[in-house]
Amino acid sequence: MKRIAIVGGGISGLSAAFALEEYRRAGAVEYVLFESSPRLGGVLVTEYVDGCLVEAGPDSFLTEKPWATDLCREVGVGDQFIGSNDADRKTYILVKGRLIVIPDGLMFMVPTKILPTVLSPLFSARTKLRMAREWFHPPRKADADESVATLVERHYGSEMVDRLADPLLSGVYGGEAGQLSVRSVLPRFADMEARHGSLGRAMLAARRQMAQARKGPAPPLFTSLKDGMQQMVDAVVSRLYGSALQPGTPVQSIQQQARGWVVSAGYASDQFDAVIVATPAQAAAELVRISSADLASELGGIQYTSSITVNLGYGQSVRSSLPPGFGFLVPRSEGRRMLAATFVHNKFPHRAPPDRALLRCFIGGARNEHALQSSDEEILRIVRNELRQIIGLTADPQFTRIYRWKGAMAQYGVGHQERLQRIELLLQQLPGLALAGNGYRGIGVPDCIRSGKDAAKKALTSVGLAEVKPEEVAS
Numbered sequence: 245m246k247r248i249a250i251v252g253g254g255i256s257g258l259s260a261a262f263a264l265e266e267y268r269r270a271g272a273v274e275y276v277l278f279e280s281s282p283r284l285g286g287v288l289v290t291e292y293v294d295g296c297l298v299e300a301g302p303d304s305f306l307t308e309k310p311w312a313t314d315l316c317r318e319v320g321v322g323d324q325f326i327g328s329n330d331a332d333r334k335t336y337i338l339v340k341g342r343l344i345v346i347p348d349g350l351m352f353m354v355p356t357k358i359l360p361t362v363l364s365p366l367f368s369a370r371t372k373l374r375m376a377r378e379w380f381h382p383p384r385k386a387d388a389d390e391s392v393a394t395l396v397e398r399h400y401g402s403e404m405v406d407r408l409a410d411p412l413l414s415g416v417y418g419g420e421a422g423q424l425s426v427r428s429v430l431p432r433f434a435d436m437e438a439r440h441g442s443l444g445r446a447m448l449a450a451r452r453q454m455a456q457a458r459k460g461p462a463p464p465l466f467t468s469l470k471d472g473m474q475q476m477v478d479a480v481v482s483r484l485y486g487s488a489l490q491p492g493t494p495v496q497s498i499q500q501q502a503r504g505w506v507v508s509a510g511y512a513s514d515q516f517d518a519v520i521v522a523t524p525a526q527a528a529a530e531l532v533r534i535s536s537a538d539l540a541s542e543l544g545g546i547q548y549t550s551s552i553t554v555n556l557g558y559g560q561s562v563r564s565s566l567p568p569g570f571g572f573l574v575p576r577s578e579g580r581r582m583l584a585a586t587f588v589h590n591k592f593p594h595r596a597p598p599d600r601a602l603l604r605c606f607i608g609g610a611r612n613e614h615a616l617q618s619s620d621e622e623i624l625r626i627v628r629n630e631l632r633q634i635i636g637l638t639a640d641p642q643f644t645r646i647y648r649w650k651g652a653m654a655q656y657g658v659g660h661q662e663r664l665q666r667i668e669l670l671l672q673q674l675p676g677l678a679l680a681g682n683g684y685r686g687i688g689v690p691d692c693i694r695s696g697k698d699a700a701k702k703a704l705t706s707v708g709l710a711e712v713k714p715e716e717v718a719s
């Protein structure tokens with residue numbers, strides 16, 4: 245029987261394990277999943293506090309990416325989906341201390357409706373003029389990677405970078421538009437520019453096409469589960485073989501041998517035919533160092549930032565005093581520590597009783613790594629002070645929960661795709677080794693799930709089982 249090790253029990257490692265489970269049941273594969281922390285799920289953690297559902301890490305995933313919904317269906321929680329309350333989908337940007345709503349029709353930062361954009365105080369007259377001129381933007385000839393900020397600035401000017409691109413990206417990656425690779429983070433924008441020139445025209449055409457192809461109403465932008473993201477983890481874990489799961493077992497190294505791999509965890513070492521490393525890339529670098537210094541150096545070059553989520557629960561009076569909508573984003577130029585705040589009770593009304601308000605604030609990101617060292621009291625003081633200044637919230641919270649995520653958010657820098665190609669070449673010299681996780685081809689939960697599945701397939705290929713269906717093994 246072939247033996248496959250999985251290192252890392254976040255959603256990437258768990259989805260790899262789930263993809264191997266059928267082969268295990270058929271008697272073709274034995275797998276062992278090593279996770280350093282005592283619990284499985286990585287950054288997916290949900291808590292119930294005082295009747296509110298509090299997400300410590302991700303609160304949902306993009307509906308249009310199918311891999312998370314597919315996995316949920318496969319593990320039996322496909323009837324537990326909830327959608328974001330898009331009827332109330334309004335997001336504000338803090339501009340000079342004032343919250344201004346993102347105008348209707350703005351897709352990421354590309355205007356597709358003229359009137360709401362022209363009337364919006366979010367942009368200066370100069371930026372609005374740039375938006376009009378953008379319609380005639382020529383296609384880009386060069387195909388070298390560049391930062392998101394460079395692309396956005398070329399089309400709409402620096403105000404668009406500061407007010408929209410940067411805050412939107414720091415919400416997803418905790419990163420900066422000036423550092424992140426357009427080919428990795430917004431590949432669609434790079435393609436649209438190369439083909440159409442104007443992003444506005446390209447986006448409008450894509451929007452029309454989508455509307456024509458769609459039958460029925462538009463699905464919600466974000467999907468989650470009734471009992472939170474933890475429900476996905478619990479459902480996947482319940483489908484795995486209990487004895488194969490080893491939480492509380494940090495792996496120190498994986499070493500290539502003449503036949504297969506040796507995984508060293510604690511005082512024990514074990515032999516495997518293939519290994520899936522499903523940790524953040526920085527941890528993967530340390531694990532593979534003995535086998536390939538070059539691969540370790542490429543993996544170590546993928547930068548990560550940290551994030552802190554601060555959840556605050558309030559009563560009815562605060563709920564009725566808050567602005568409608570999903571929350572607000574804070575551009576760096578505002579000089580605040582907070583990156584964003586979500587009004588959870590509006591985005592997912594099921595997550596707070598009708599007489600409660602639940603706020604989820606983010607601090608951290610590329611320029612604020614030191615926040616991780618602050619005490620809970622200090623973090624709370626900062627967040628409450630900024631909430632008072634931004635939305636006039638002075639009430640004492642009924643409860644608070646703070647979660648720190650050190651080095652959890654991968655930053656795809658300019659040239660990330662070329663780095664991935666070099667990693668692929670190095671992996672060819674290390675048969676039986678597969679990588680999964682948020683450091684490579686998408687940071688969101690659906691992309692991580694896909695990466696785990698793909699890594700399982702690669703591991704199965706390396707042991708000669710990819711073309712064999714589990715039922716064929718059984719017979």
Ligand SMILES: Cc1cc2nc3c(=O)[nH]c(=O)nc-3n(C[C@H](O)[C@H](O)[C@H](O)COP(=O)(O)OP(=O)(O)OC[C@H]3O[C@@H](n4cnc5c(N)ncnc54)[C@H](O)[C@@H]3O)c2cc1C
Nearest residue numbers: 252254255256280286287301302303495681682687688689
């Ligand atoms: C605060 C926050 C909010 C987010 N919001 C969203 C969102 O709303 N929607 C969305 O789609 N995505 C969101 N993301 C991104 C997404 O959640 C993550 O990219 C994804 O869950 C990462 O999963 P993973 O399994 O690759 O990594 P992780 O969850 O980091 O898991 C990796 C695991 O590897 C383990 N490990 C590390 N080293 C070792 C070792 N040596 N031995 C054994 N185990 C090891 C770690 O303990 C960890 O459990 C968010 C992320 C954060 C941090």
